[in-house]
Amino acid sequence: MELKVPTMAELAAEGRTPEVLFWVGCAGSIDQRAIKITSAFVKILNHLKTDFAILGKEEACTGDPAKRAGNEFVFQMAALQNIEILNAYQVRKIVTTCPHCFNILKNEYPNLGGAYEVMHHTQFLQEMINEGKLVVQGGGAFKGKKITFHDSCYLGRANEVYEAPRAILEALDADLVEMKAAKSRGLCCGAGGAQMFKEEEHGTQRVNQKRAEQAIETGAEIVAAGCPFCMTMLSDGTTEKAPGKVKVFDIVELLVQGQGL
Amino acid sequence: MAFIQPIVFAIVTIAAFAFVFKKGKEIYRNINLGQKEDLTDQPDKRLKNMLLIALGQKKMFRITLPAIMHLFIYLAFLVTQIELLEIFIDGFTGQHRLLFHLFSETLDSGFLTGIYNFTISFIEVLSILALIATFVFLARRNLLKVPRFVKSEMNGWPKLDANIILIAEIWLVACIFMMNGADVAREIQINGSSPYGFLISGNIVGPALSGLNIDLLKVMERFGWWGHILGVLGFIVYLPYSKHLHIMLAFPNTYFSRLKPRGEIFNMPAITKEIKAMMDPNADPYAAPAEGAEAVAPPKFGAKDVQDLSWKNLLDAYSCTECGRCTAACPANQTGKLLSPRKIMMDTRDRLTEVGKNIDLHGPDFIDNKQLLGDFISVEELRACTTCQACVQECPINIDPLDIIVQLRRALIMEDSNSPEEWNLMFSNIENNAAPWQFSQQDREKWVSDLK
Numbered sequence: 001m002e003l004k005v006p007t008m009a010e011l012a013a014e015g016r017t018p019e020v021l022f023w024v025g026c027a028g029s030i031d032q033r034a035i036k037i038t039s040a041f042v043k044i045l046n047h048l049k050t051d052f053a054i055l056g057k058e059e060a061c062t063g064d065p066a067k068r069a070g071n072e073f074v075f076q077m078a079a080l081q082n083i084e085i086l087n088a089y090q091v092r093k094i095v096t097t098c099p100h101c102f103n104i105l106k107n108e109y110p111n112l113g114g115a116y117e118v119m120h121h122t123q124f125l126q127e128m129i130n131e132g133k134l135v136v137q138g139g140g141a142f143k144g145k146k147i148t149f150h151d152s153c154y155l156g157r158a159n160e161v162y163e164a165p166r167a168i169l170e171a172l173d174a175d176l177v178e179m180k181a182a183k184s185r186g187l188c189c190g191a192g193g194a195q196m197f198k199e200e201e202h203g204t205q206r207v208n209q210k211r212a213e214q215a216i217e218t219g220a221e222i223v224a225a226g227c228p229f230c231m232t233m234l235s236d237g238t239t240e241k242a243p244g245k246v247k248v249f250d251i252v253e254l255l256v257q258g259q260g261l
Numbered sequence: 262m263a264f265i266q267p268i269v270f271a272i273v274t275i276a277a278f279a280f281v282f283k284k285g286k287e288i289y290r291n292i293n294l295g296q297k298e299d300l301t302d303q304p305d306k307r308l309k310n311m312l313l314i315a316l317g318q319k320k321m322f323r324i325t326l327p328a329i330m331h332l333f334i335y336l337a338f339l340v341t342q343i344e345l346l347e348i349f350i351d352g353f354t355g356q357h358r359l360l361f362h363l364f365s366e367t368l369d370s371g372f373l374t375g376i377y378n379f380t381i382s383f384i385e386v387l388s389i390l391a392l393i394a395t396f397v398f399l400a401r402r403n404l405l406k407v408p409r410f411v412k413s414e415m416n417g418w419p420k421l422d423a424n425i426i427l428i429a430e431i432w433l434v435a436c437i438f439m440m441n442g443a444d445v446a447r448e449i450q451i452n453g454s455s456p457y458g459f460l461i462s463g464n465i466v467g468p469a470l471s472g473l474n475i476d477l478l479k480v481m482e483r484f485g486w487w488g489h490i491l492g493v494l495g496f497i498v499y500l501p502y503s504k505h506l507h508i509m510l511a512f513p514n515t516y517f518s519r520l521k522p523r524g525e526i527f528n529m530p531a532i533t534k535e536i537k538a539m540m541d542p543n544a545d546p547y548a549a550p551a552e553g554a555e556a557v558a559p560p561k562f563g564a565k566d567v568q569d570l571s572w573k574n575l576l577d578a579y580s581c582t583e584c585g586r587c588t589a590a591c592p593a594n595q596t597g598k599l600l601s602p603r604k605i606m607m608d609t610r611d612r613l614t615e616v617g618k619n620i621d622l623h624g625p626d627f628i629d630n631k632q633l634l635g636d637f638i639s640v641e642e643l644r645a646c647t648t649c650q651a652c653v654q655e656c657p658i659n660i661d662p663l664d665i666i667v668q669l670r671r672a673l674i675m676e677d678s679n680s681p682e683e684w685n686l687m688f689s690n691i692e693n694n695a696a697p698w699q700f701s702q703q704d705r706e707k708w709v710s711d712l713k
Contacts (some may be wrong), residue, residue: 007706023703026695030709035711039712056705056709057702059388060696060702061691063691065691066688069687071675077536078691080536081540103525107522111528153524154524157523157649157654158522159522193649194481195647199683200645201598205596219546228324250504
């Protein structure tokens with residue numbers, strides 16, 4: 001199946017506004033590992049025949065790392081420019097595979113003039129499953145396989161989305177095992193607050209090492225994530241702590257693998 | 262001699278309350294040194310938060326054992342207020358157990374003294390539970406050394422403060438039982454039996470003491486009574502200096518807590534205004550303020566000292582009881598970094614107290630060349646935060662250390678241009694390449710052509 005990924009500009013030229021804007025995010029556009037998550041989600045969107053588009057070259061960083069580092073200027077410059085573009089395209093609904101983009105678009109853009117319905121891809125997928133549009137066959141590759149889910153801070157604590165990603169794992173018949181710090185108690189991967197973009201402060205351990213230990217303790221073969229930054233952190237951590245034993249995948253990648261899409 | 266006691270009681274009580282009123286005003290003034298922030302919308306939601314989180318202790322129950330122990334002390338504290346009422350009546354009138362005697366003389370004496378006995382018994386049972394909890398807490402702090410109680414910021418006064426409160430609780434409970442028990446024992450000696458139906462003093466403490474000299478029992482009863490009330494008044498006077506202020510401030514603190522998604526960090530309107538002016542092609546960059554308009558000092562971007570923070574941050578600081586659940590949940594702290602969200606709150610309070618003292622001693626314009634950022638909270642601490650909100654999630658009374666961290670980070674970056682080189686690179690990448698990494702925006706949809 002040839003995958004279609006139209007841009008907002010292309011659709012606008014045809015006089016169309018899609019139902020959904022897929023906000024790819026910087027990591028999803030640039031990072032080699034995260035592009036696989038983007039591709040998996042695009043496969044699902046094509047499979048569902050969702051009326052969607054991306055911004056493509058018109059998409060820019062939401063400003064999240066700058067904001068959390070303390071640079072409100074750079075954040076608001078980015079945000080106000082993004083809002084101009086989003087509003088020009090009359091965007092109503094945004095789905096994103098990045099919890100940082102999700103949080104900032106949902107919570108911090110509205111009072112700058114950018115109010116949209118914003119969903120994380122796991123919420124979108126859960127909705128599609130619940131509405132019967134996405135049929136997930138259990139008993140596939142992941143039946144009974146031990147999988148643990150790492151709550152990303154900006155999906156979980158920040159916006160209290162705990163169930164959507166787990167519901168998808170359960171639909172895949174996986175044996176969901178929780179880490180000792182899960183859901184609202186979930187331990188950060190270490191990337192948030194712009195830590196992704198600098199060295200950690202001096203300590204006894206790196207945060208991702210600690211989280212990787214917790215993931216490995218569950219005995220799960222697969223660590224599921226819902227964030228491209230957690231993905232990087234957990235991949236590094238588990239590779240260091242248990243090389244070759246644990247694999248990290250995004251929820252949507254597992255869905256695509258499990259359903260043979 | 263009998264008339265001396267009510268006079269002493271009145272003087273001590275009035276002095277204590279006058280002192281607390283003065284300290285209360287000082288704390289109120291200090292909190293209002295912070296920036297204005299309107300947190301009065303949606304009163305029904307706020308009331309619900311206060312009832313559930315402060316009165317209902319909902320978030321305490323994220324850790325079961327301490328929650329139950331804390332509940333014992335909390336209930337004993339609440340219910341003991343009834344007993345305190347009696348102590349005040351007796352204290353001011355110079356009588357002893359005036360209510361009980363009044364009740365016994367009424368027609369319905371059985372019913373009213375029944376209520377009296379039930380109330381005292383109920384307080385006694387809760388006092389025993391609170392006593393157990395107090396020993397558990399002392400053990401957790403001093404013997405088991407639960408990690409969050411022995412972090413470095415707890416050294417010295419904070420550790421002593423916690424122990425003083427716990428020992429004061431033992432004192433208060435011991436005095437109550439000494440008073441009740443001595444009363445029962447005296448009655449047993451004089452009348453062969455006691456008219457009081459106190460569950461624990463009536464059956465255990467009283468009979469155990471009944472062999473003692475009757476004069477000694479009288480002294481013990483007075484000692485218990487005075488010991489208890491002086492303990493209570495001492496506790497009230499001590500509160501403004503102690504982390505224990507949370508018993509009062511937990512209520513306003515939960516009522517005024519921000520009703521926003523936890524992940525939202527507030528936008529700065531001053532910056533929105535500047536950027537909108539930059540983006541507006543019609544804006545005049547050389548525009549002078551309108552004729553007659555007051556010259557406004559440019560706003561400070563972020564917070565360097567306590568006055569730059571919101572009043573709510575300052576209320577948070579006074580409300581913190583240093584339990585350390587925030588620090589125990591902090592990923593940076595768990596991996597040995599300097600950051601401790603509890604220390605952020607303790608530093609904010611210490612600095613605010615200092616600023617308040619300076620105002621009292623030297624007037625409102627005094628500058629001591631110190632500030633929260635740098636002199637109390639170091640750059641290294643601030644830099645270690647991952648903004649994961651675990652501290653905010655864990656606080657049993659909705660304190661938000663992250664909000665302070667972010668405001669101090671803003672001042673570091675925007676006022677002091679103090680930023681790690683990697684972050685400067687990230688900022689300029691966002692500005693120039695529309696991504697935090699050095700990738701051209703033109704390559705942003707390259708992944709589409711690589712799709713298989």
